[in-house]
Amino acid sequence: MFTSLAIGGAILGGLGLLFGVILAVANRFLKVEEDPRIEQVEGMLPGSNCGACGEPGCHAFAERLVAGERAPGGCTVSSPDGIVQIASFLGVDAGQEAKRVARLHCAGGLGRARQLADYEGFSGCRAAVVAGGGGKSCSWGCLGLADCEVACTFDAISMNPDRLPVVNVDKCTACGDCVVACPRDLFEILPLDQPLLVQCKTPLSAEAARELCKVACDGCGRCAQDAAPGVIKMNNNLPIIDQNAALTLGDPRATVRCPTGAIRWVTGDQFQDRPAPIREGR
Amino acid sequence: MRLFSKKTFAHGVHPPEAKEATAGLAIRRFPFPPSLTIPLSQHIGKPAVPVVREGEEVIRGQLLAEPDGFMSVAMHAPASGIVRRIGLMPSASGKMVPGIYLEPFPGSSQEVPDGAGVDLESATADEIIAGIQAAGIVGLGGAAFPTHVKLKIPEGKRCETLIINGVECEPFLTTDHRVMLEQSDDIFMGIRYLMKLTQAAKCFIGIEANKPDAAQHLQDKLPADLQAEVEVAVLPVKYPQGAEKMLITALTGHEVPSGGLPIEVGAVVVNVATTAEIGRLLPVGQGIQERVITVTGPAVKKKGNYRILIGTPLRFILDEVGVEDDIARVFMGGPMMGPAVSSLDIPVVKGTSGVTAFTLREGGDTPPKEYPCIRCAYCVDACPIFLNPSQLGLLAKNGEFATMAEEHHLMDCFECGSCSFVCPSHIPLVQHFRVAKAAVRKAKAS
Numbered sequence: 001m002f003t004s005l006a007i008g009g010a011i012l013g014g015l016g017l018l019f020g021v022i023l024a025v026a027n028r029f030l031k032v033e034e035d036p037r038i039e040q041v042e043g044m045l046p047g048s049n050c051g052a053c054g055e056p057g058c059h060a061f062a063e064r065l066v067a068g069e070r071a072p073g074g075c076t077v078s079s080p081d082g083i084v085q086i087a088s089f090l091g092v093d094a095g096q097e098a099k100r101v102a103r104l105h106c107a108g109g110l111g112r113a114r115q116l117a118d119y120e121g122f123s124g125c126r127a128a129v130v131a132g133g134g135g136k137s138c139s140w141g142c143l144g145l146a147d148c149e150v151a152c153t154f155d156a157i158s159m160n161p162d163r164l165p166v167v168n169v170d171k172c173t174a175c176g177d178c179v180v181a182c183p184r185d186l187f188e189i190l191p192l193d194q195p196l197l198v199q200c201k202t203p204l205s206a207e208a209a210r211e212l213c214k215v216a217c218d219g220c221g222r223c224a225q226d227a228a229p230g231v232i233k234m235n236n237n238l239p240i241i242d243q244n245a246a247l248t249l250g251d252p253r254a255t256v257r258c259p260t261g262a263i264r265w266v267t268g269d270q271f272q273d274r275p276a277p278i279r280e281g282r
Numbered sequence: 283m284r285l286f287s288k289k290t291f292a293h294g295v296h297p298p299e300a301k302e303a304t305a306g307l308a309i310r311r312f313p314f315p316p317s318l319t320i321p322l323s324q325h326i327g328k329p330a331v332p333v334v335r336e337g338e339e340v341i342r343g344q345l346l347a348e349p350d351g352f353m354s355v356a357m358h359a360p361a362s363g364i365v366r367r368i369g370l371m372p373s374a375s376g377k378m379v380p381g382i383y384l385e386p387f388p389g390s391s392q393e394v395p396d397g398a399g400v401d402l403e404s405a406t407a408d409e410i411i412a413g414i415q416a417a418g419i420v421g422l423g424g425a426a427f428p429t430h431v432k433l434k435i436p437e438g439k440r441c442e443t444l445i446i447n448g449v450e451c452e453p454f455l456t457t458d459h460r461v462m463l464e465q466s467d468d469i470f471m472g473i474r475y476l477m478k479l480t481q482a483a484k485c486f487i488g489i490e491a492n493k494p495d496a497a498q499h500l501q502d503k504l505p506a507d508l509q510a511e512v513e514v515a516v517l518p519v520k521y522p523q524g525a526e527k528m529l530i531t532a533l534t535g536h537e538v539p540s541g542g543l544p545i546e547v548g549a550v551v552v553n554v555a556t557t558a559e560i561g562r563l564l565p566v567g568q569g570i571q572e573r574v575i576t577v578t579g580p581a582v583k584k585k586g587n588y589r590i591l592i593g594t595p596l597r598f599i600l601d602e603v604g605v606e607d608d609i610a611r612v613f614m615g616g617p618m619m620g621p622a623v624s625s626l627d628i629p630v631v632k633g634t635s636g637v638t639a640f641t642l643r644e645g646g647d648t649p650p651k652e653y654p655c656i657r658c659a660y661c662v663d664a665c666p667i668f669l670n671p672s673q674l675g676l677l678a679k680n681g682e683f684a685t686m687a688e689e690h691h692l693m694d695c696f697e698c699g700s701c702s703f704v705c706p707s708h709i710p711l712v713q714h715f716r717v718a719k720a721a722v723r724k725a726k727a728s
Contacts, residue, residue, distance in 0.1 A: 117624040120649050121713050130716040132624040133376010140378075183720075204370060204378075 037090070038062050044086050046077040050153055052175035071095025076173045077154070099192045100174040102157075102167050104270060106142040106186050107199035107262070109162025113138045113213035124150075129183045138212040140201040142186055151181035166269055191243060196231070196250040198239050199270070200262040205237040210260065217262035227254035239263060291531040293666045294520040295700045297453050297618060299492060304456045304578050309464055309587045313602060314361050314386050318593035319371045320346065321381040324631040325420040326427050327353035332382060338365045343394035343568055346382055349415055355428050356418040358569030360591035361386035372627050374614050384593065397567030402474055410479045410564070417563045418570045418632070423447060423458075423524065423553035424615055426633030429560070432552070433479055435545060442548035443534055444482035446473065446557050448489045448496065449517065449524035452616035455636040457574045460587045461555045462489070462496040466503040469554060471561030473508060480550055485512045486533045487554070490519045521618065522698035526551045528666050540694050555635075575599075575630060581609040581639035590630055597626035599637055611640045618699045653707035661701035661711060667694050671701035671711045678714035683721045692718055 042062040049057040053074045055064060064070040065086065072078070072086040073095040080096075087094040117135035119128045125147040128134030134143045144163030156171035157178060165178075169192055179187040186201060198217060202209050205219035219237030228249035232239045241250075252265040264273075323329035330347035334340060340359040347357040363386035371381035400413035414430040421427045435441050446469070450458040462469065473485060485508075489497045494516070501514045517523060517532055527538045529551060536547035544551055552560075559570055572592060578585045583604035590599065596612060613620035614628070615636050630637065661671035669691055677686045686692040692715060701711045 117622075119624075122652070122710055124717070126717045126721065127713055129376065130720055131376075131713060132374065132621055135624040137625070139372075139376055208369075 035066050037066050041065050041086060041090065044078075044082060044089065045075060046082075048077055048153060050077060050173060050175035050177070052076045052173045065090060068092065071097075073097045076100070076175075099169075100189050101169045101172040101192050102174065102176070102178050102187045103190045103197055103266070104142065104165060104167070104186050105188060105197075105199060105201045106140075106184075107164065107215045107264075107271065108136075108138055108141040108213040109144065109160070109164040109271075111162070112215050113141050114211075119145075125181075126183045138202060138216065140184060140186075140203075141213060143184065147181045147183070148178035148187065151177045153177060160271055162271070164271055166271055169269055191247065194241075194243055194247050194250060195252075195265045195267045196227075196241050196246050196254060196263070197266045197270075198241065198263050200260075201238065203236045203238065209237070215260050215262055218260060220259060222257040222259070223254045223263045226257060227251075288518070289515065289532050290518045290520055291523065291528045291666060293664055293668070293700075294522060294528070295664050295703050296519070297521055297703060299519070300453045300578075301456050301459070301492065303585050304454075304576050304587055305459055305493075307456075307460075307586045309460050309574050309589055311392070312588040312590040312594070312599070314390055314591060315594045315598040316385070317366075317595070318360055318363070318384040318386065318591060319381050319595060319627070319629045320357060320360065320384060320593035321371065321373055321379050321629070321631060322347055322357065323379060324357070324426060324592070324633060325355050326425070327351075327355075327431070329380060330354055330357050332368055334365050334368075334382070336365055336368055339363070340365060340384070341395070342391065343397075343571060345569065346384075352415075352434075353428060353431060355420055355430070356416055356569055357382075357592075358418055358571055359384065360571040360593055362390040363387050371629075372625050374621055374623055374628050374631075376624055394568050394571065397569075399567040400475075400564045402471075402478065402565070405478075407479050410475055413564050413567075414560060417559070417568065419556060419559055419563070420632050421553055422555040422559065422573060422632065422635065424452075424619065424633050424635050426631070429552065429556055432550060433476070435480060435550075439545045440548060441480040441482045441545060441550050442484065443530075443550075444473070444476055444480050444485040445529060445533060445549055445551045446476075446485065446487040446554050447524060447526070447529055447551050448487055448493070448500075448554035449529060450493070451490060451519075451521045451524040452618055452620075452636070453521075454578050454616045454638050455576045456578075456587055457576050457635050458554050459493050459496055461558050461574055462493070463499055465558045465562070466500055468558040468561040469500070470503070470505055470508060471565065472552075472557035472559070473512060473561070475560055475564055476550075476552060476557065477508075477511065482550070483511065486515045487512065488515050488517055488523075488529050488533055490523060491516050492519045522666055522696075522700065525666065525696060525698060527696075540691060570632060573630075573632060573634070575634055576636040576638075577603050578636065579613075579638035579640050580644055581606045581641045592632055593629045595627055595629050596623060596637060599630070600626065600639065605639055606641050608641045608643070609639050610642045613638045613640075618703070619697065649710070650708040652709055655707055655709060658706060660704040660706065664700040664704045666698065666700060667691075667696070669695060671715075674718075675701075675709055675711045675714055678718050683718045684725070686715075686718050687722045692722065695719070 045058040053061050055061040072083045083094050114137035116137050119134045121131050125143040125145045128143050146159050148165050149157045154171050156168045157165045160166045174189045200217035209216040209218040221234045223239050224232040224234050231245045231249050255263050255265050328350040331350045332347045341362045344359045346359050363384050366385050367383040370378040373379045411430045419429045497516050530549045575590045576587050612623050695715050697712050699712050
């Protein structure tokens with residue numbers, strides 16, 4: 001009885017010892033040397049793994065930082081202090097990149113876009129889209145059921161009383177989660193210091209567009225004429241803004257003659273100046 | 283004919299049939315509306331390409347749009363009139379889709395000029411397939427899959443059984459029932475074309491036992507040249523027996539593999555109304571301009587089976603038949619599978635077998651309160667393709683769409699609604715699955 005116990009113990013103990021030795025040897029001779037700075041830099045990054053920098057996560061970004069392939073400013077989530085701290089730790093230039101935020105290409109909230117039917121299924125934009133499009137007359141516009149608000153990791157999106165998502169530009173890190181979440185593809189990551197913004201996505205023109213929504217772009221093309229040459233061109237009944245040209249040449253005059261207020265000069269959060277100036281009776 | 287056959291498929295549900303209001307009413311022609319909106323894509327596949335200009339005058343039956351490749355069908359003018367506009371129009375999916383706005387002339391004739399017909403005796407299989415495509419025929423049961431694509435038997439495969447689907451398991455709808463009673467000659471002519479095309483040895487006409495008059499009528503009218511091959515098979519009443527794969531299992535005992543087509547078990551299934559249209563249109567070389575639609579539901583006053591022009595807006599149909607003041611919901615098709623429409627400007631299309639309207643009195647004004655899944659497994663017993671809707675529903679709520687597709691065969695779900703129907707917690711399972719399927723397709727595309 002005692003011997004059988006002893007044999008069992010000896011076998012297990014011996015096996016444990018053997019594998020322990022193998023592991024110790026492997027650790028000694030097969031060790032992968034990693035730059036210790038990578039771990040330290042990763043510790044200084046926010047650790048949200050949001051992907052806004054374009055890398056698969058904070059660890060991958062730290063690797064690229066240490067390798068000198070990216071600048072610390074590429075992280076849009078870190079505070080300016082945090083970026084300076086990483087820059088001084090690595091002895092490189094912070095390389096502050098222009099702040100970019102998510103912008104919604106729709107202003108057709110409650111009372112602006114016509115509602116044809118009430119959606120009664122379970123909540124969410126994606127759910128409404130599969131059930132006959134959610135009942136809004138405009139099949140390009142915001143459904144207002146807050147899939148983006150739920151998707152936002154940084155609590156930067158809140159629904160306003162018009163059932164439109166307002167992106168808090170201070171909190172937005174341009175990670176792009178809302179871009180993916182929106183079934184109507186209404187979000188775009190755009191530079192914050194370029195205020196010219198088209199808040200509509202309908203390819204319809206004239207009455208067909210205005211029938212759907214009071215703030216729809218009806219494709220008149222006045223903004224393209226009023227803006228500096230090369231800033232706006234019309235395509236498929238929508239103004240397309242050349243972001244680089246608009247950065248230097250853009251000015252609010254392009255928005256003045258817009259009959260519906262679809263193109264706006266937006267500094268800061270969207271939809272702060274509601275109600276939008278609608279010229280009735282046109 | 284075998285009455286009271288035991289042949290059926292496993293699982294399934296028994297929703298109230300609600301067909302008695304319209305089953306006995308003969309098909310009647312519906313008035314022509316003052317304007318038609320005809321989508322260019324009324325089928326699965328590529329949209330048709332318009333061959334008319336804005337402002338052009340067309341006559342009934344004239345080609346409006348030609349097919350764009352093999353996976354596409356033609357569209358013909360439903361009425362004589364003038365093409366007002368070619369542009370975006372509302373559709374049942376909620377999206378704006380390209381279409382043709384046609385304004386029929388007042389007093390537009392019902393007459394359709396004949397074209398070059400497909401002769402049954404001399405035509406080859408490819409000529410019949412081309413004829414079906416040119417006639418713009420799609421699956422009239424609801425899926426609107428181009429019929430000629432289904433009939434093109436791939437190399438190395440053989441069609442042994444042709445199945446004519448007269449099951450019509452969807453509650454409220456009686457179009458196939460009426461077509462079987464009133465267009466039996468067209469159906470048998472269509473079967474002759476299909477038998478010649480598929481070279482099938484056997485043909486079943488599957489009919490549920492709640493339509494004994496239709497089964498008896500087809501049996502009595504069965505022509506001598508088809509006696510040997512064609513069998514009228516009466517099946518027990520069960521939903522969703524009209525689904526292609528369920529009907530094959532019920533009649534032949536074979537199960538279509540996951541992700542496979544019926545031809546893999548040597549079967550081709552064609553809806554009975556589609557068969558009738560093939561038999562009616564091919565000999566005279568016409569295109570499809572109208573179809574039989576059951577307009578019914580508690581909110582409809584003059585319920586009936588009507589022959590309605592493709593492109594007639596729902597608003598016109600409901601105005602003509604008259605509706606209750608408290609009409610609240612309108613479905614394209616029946617209440618089990620039909621999508622609720624968000625606009626009455628949506629037109630009926632080739633795949634529309636019914637228009638059902640409900641008031642607030644049935645089912646209340648809000649959807650029933652949803653409770654958590656209690657794992658009773660009623661849905662597991664209901665699912666005709668042996669999925670686990672309970673597990674899928676829990677995964678859907680967590681947004682694990684990829685897992686649903688990879689490990690739980692989400693993409694095999696054909697959205698029959700049996701699971702949602704039996705769920706005692708009122709979980710909208712099918713809508714969850716539709717969201718998940720859309721997400722999986724989007725992920726695959728990008």
